[in-house]
Amino acid sequence: MSQSYDRGLVEDFGRWREFSAGMWAWIFHKFTGWVLIGYLFTHIAVLSTATVGTTAYTNTISGLESLLVVRFLEVGLLAVAVFHILNGLRLLFVDLGVGLEAQDKSFYASLVLTGAIVVASVPTFLAGAI
Amino acid sequence: MSTQVTEQEQAEAEEESTHQRRRLAEKAERQEVRDRMRERAETDLERADTVFDLKVFRYDPDIPEKEDPRFDTFPVPFTKGMTVLDALMYARDHYDSSLTFRHSCRQAVCGSDALFVNGTQHLGCKTQVVDLGDSEGVPGQIRVEPLPHQEVVKDLVVDMEHFYDQMDAVEPYFDADELPSGELEEQRQTRENREKIKMSARCIWCGACMSSCNIAAGDNEYLGPAAINKAYKFAMDDREGENRKQERLEIIEQEHGVWRCQTQFSCTEVCPKDIPLTEHIQELKREAVKNNLKFW
Numbered sequence: 001m002s003q004s005y006d007r008g009l010v011e012d013f014g015r016w017r018e019f020s021a022g023m024w025a026w027i028f029h030k031f032t033g034w035v036l037i038g039y040l041f042t043h044i045a046v047l048s049t050a051t052v053g054t055t056a057y058t059n060t061i062s063g064l065e066s067l068l069v070v071r072f073l074e075v076g077l078l079a080v081a082v083f084h085i086l087n088g089l090r091l092l093f094v095d096l097g098v099g100l101e102a103q104d105k106s107f108y109a110s111l112v113l114t115g116a117i118v119v120a121s122v123p124t125f126l127a128g129a130i
Numbered sequence: 131m132s133t134q135v136t137e138q139e140q141a142e143a144e145e146e147s148t149h150q151r152r153r154l155a156e157k158a159e160r161q162e163v164r165d166r167m168r169e170r171a172e173t174d175l176e177r178a179d180t181v182f183d184l185k186v187f188r189y190d191p192d193i194p195e196k197e198d199p200r201f202d203t204f205p206v207p208f209t210k211g212m213t214v215l216d217a218l219m220y221a222r223d224h225y226d227s228s229l230t231f232r233h234s235c236r237q238a239v240c241g242s243d244a245l246f247v248n249g250t251q252h253l254g255c256k257t258q259v260v261d262l263g264d265s266e267g268v269p270g271q272i273r274v275e276p277l278p279h280q281e282v283v284k285d286l287v288v289d290m291e292h293f294y295d296q297m298d299a300v301e302p303y304f305d306a307d308e309l310p311s312g313e314l315e316e317q318r319q320t321r322e323n324r325e326k327i328k329m330s331a332r333c334i335w336c337g338a339c340m341s342s343c344n345i346a347a348g349d350n351e352y353l354g355p356a357a358i359n360k361a362y363k364f365a366m367d368d369r370e371g372e373n374r375k376q377e378r379l380e381i382i383e384q385e386h387g388v389w390r391c392q393t394q395f396s397c398t399e400v401c402p403k404d405i406p407l408t409e410h411i412q413e414l415k416r417e418a419v420k421n422n423l424k425f426w
Contacts, residue, residue: 005189020396022395095393100412103408104395
């Protein structure tokens with residue numbers, strides 16, 4: 001063999017349209033995981049500056065809640081967390097070797113359930129903001 | 131003396147010209163065959179009810195004009211029952227005899243023609259052209275590429291060396307702790323145990339799973355689905371005995387063993403022999419945990 005050609009990362013993310021359920025589940029799980037970590041650190045940073053006294057805390061919280069964008073971000077956070085939890089349960093079953101032939105269906109189920117929970121939560125999160 | 135030399139030279143020249151003539155004749159004959167095949171293809175195309183385009187990845191490092199990877203498109207007349215391998219062979223025989231791909235048994239047993247067809251790993255001989263189309267049947271175009279994540283040697287031929295190295299790393303051979311005492315005594319396996327490893331034994335070493343695995347693409351040391359499946363076949367074989375199983379578990383529970391698997395199910399989706407690869411990897415993960423966690 002004189003020489004060979006490295007095609008590099010053909011297939012990988014350039015062919016996302018052809019991804020199967022398991023691959024999407026993996027991508028969403030990674031993505032939501034990183035979002036949750038990001039949220040965790042923001043959460044600690046913001047609230048640690050507000051814990052100087054009761055009024056400061058209340059002011060910070062009500063200040064944030066008065067912003068419409070924060071209300072929408074909360075809905076997004078719920079969506080991310082719910083999907084991560086449901087897919088985490090799915091992965092738990094995969095690890096236990098239960099229902100592996102239905103792994104794609106359980107992924108779709110966790111997506112649908114996430115959607116339903118998020119839609120149901122919208123009135124609560126946006127109440128008083130709009 | 132001088133006449134001798136001239137005679138010798140003359141004889142050599144004559145011999146050379148005979149060679150030359152024969153070579154030219156052979157070349158002309160080959161050209162004739164090629165022309166005939168191409169003509170035949172033209173008649174085939176005229177007569178065929180359905181024609182589809184076979185778009186093939188081409189690369190040949192030995193010829194300067196073919197050094198840059200490109201796609202060639204060959205029109206192929208569809209015949210009932212045609213597989214992707216049949217289409218490739220039609221293109222090779224009628225258009226370009228230099229089109230290179232591996233194939234042997236043509237019945238999904240030898241595992242040499244795993245290809246990247248329309249963006250998914252398939253066995254060329256097992257994939258019907260009609261199955262690649264939508265409900266209307268034969269697709270307008272089929273794209274055939276070499277397996278991703280492996281170095282391309284020529285056209286559709288990839289270097290399988292790394293794949294075979296990973297397979298060898300799990301010691302893929304039966305190796306029992308104790309051999310039966312009698313010379314002709316058989317090492318019988320229970321029916322239940324055979325059922326357990328039945329699917330894992332179907333592997334044909336085609337490399338489709340390894341090529342589809344995102345993790346194997348990023349981590350060259352990862353054993354990969356095929357090798358782990360092979361390890362499963364022997365680790366789950368009751369006849370080998372406890373000591374050997376322990377050694378096998380030590381191989382698969384290394385850092386780049388079973389724990390790299392992130393259950394994307396890509397390998398299970400593409401396996402042409404329908405081996406539940408992810409299931410086997412997950413079972414070995416549980417075995418590895420059980421092997422290391424002792425609560426007594």
